[in-house]
């Protein structure tokens with residue numbers, strides 16, 4: 001089993017079906033490689049941002065990049081760009 005972590009701010013249009021889709025197409029990509037027959041599990045990491053006006057930390061995607069406190073769109077992404085292999089487990 002291969003565990004992959006993908007930040008929700010890392011790809012342009014990530015949605016609820018993303019992880020399931022990638023897991024479904026994975027066997028075709030792994031076919032003919034040393035990972036043939038393994039499973040892929042994708043974890044989506046939430047994107048958090050900090051408002052540069054008032055300092056509020058909030059989930060960026062849920063609030064569509066707008067600070068829920070002061071409604072400013074001036075914010076930095078703190079997390080959510082992750083894309084790495086978390087684990088490779090052999091049974």
Ligand SMILES: [Zn+2]
Nearest residue numbers: 051054067070
């Ligand atoms: Zn704010």
